[in-house]
Amino acid sequence: QITLKESGPTLVKPTQTLTLTCTFSGFSLSTSGVGVGWIRQPPGKALEWLALIYWDDDKRYSPSLKSRLTITKDTSKNQVVLTMTNMDPVDTATYYCAHTRYGVHFDYWGQGTLVTVSS
């Protein structure tokens, strides 16, 4: 059974760096074809893809946010970490991590974590 869960701060101040951790079980990020992505959703708005890391450490980023994002994995801990620098109130959103395999559609999602950016 594949599960994912996001963790991190619920409130960050403008200009601070956000660090989110996705802890998963039921699969290994060393298995060929497997990837973990991050997607966010501002309140009442649509989904926005942020980043994706594959089993072979191939990393992909949203071009509009690439300069602010870093995605890494710790295979031994079954974790993927996303950092986003220079946070702004417009970055207030629910952040999801999700599993993919042999493609770029996401078949398992975490429950999401709401991050509010406010001073």
Next chain:
Amino acid sequence: DIQMTQSPSSVSASVGDRVTITCRASQGISSWLAWYQQKPGKAPKLLIYAASSLQSGVPSRFSGSGSGTDFTLTISSLQPEDFATYYCQQANSFPVAFGQGTKVEIK
């Protein structure tokens, strides 16, 4: 970058109705399209991948079709649990892109 446009943005329907949602890609994506269902306060749920492949456990009243730039999600007989927001997503190339969503509401 590929842009995804869904229509309509919302639809009012009754239980038992047939509902069709369309998704258009700004350039051809072959059959690399996924559909998700999202209920309030919940994570999205994958319904369809590769344009027409039903994800395991998803009821057969959901179906997807299309290729190239034009795609359709059809709910053959709307059930009470189907009232939700639906998103398409192109999976052809990076960056990944989602549509703006279609809300299916009770008539």
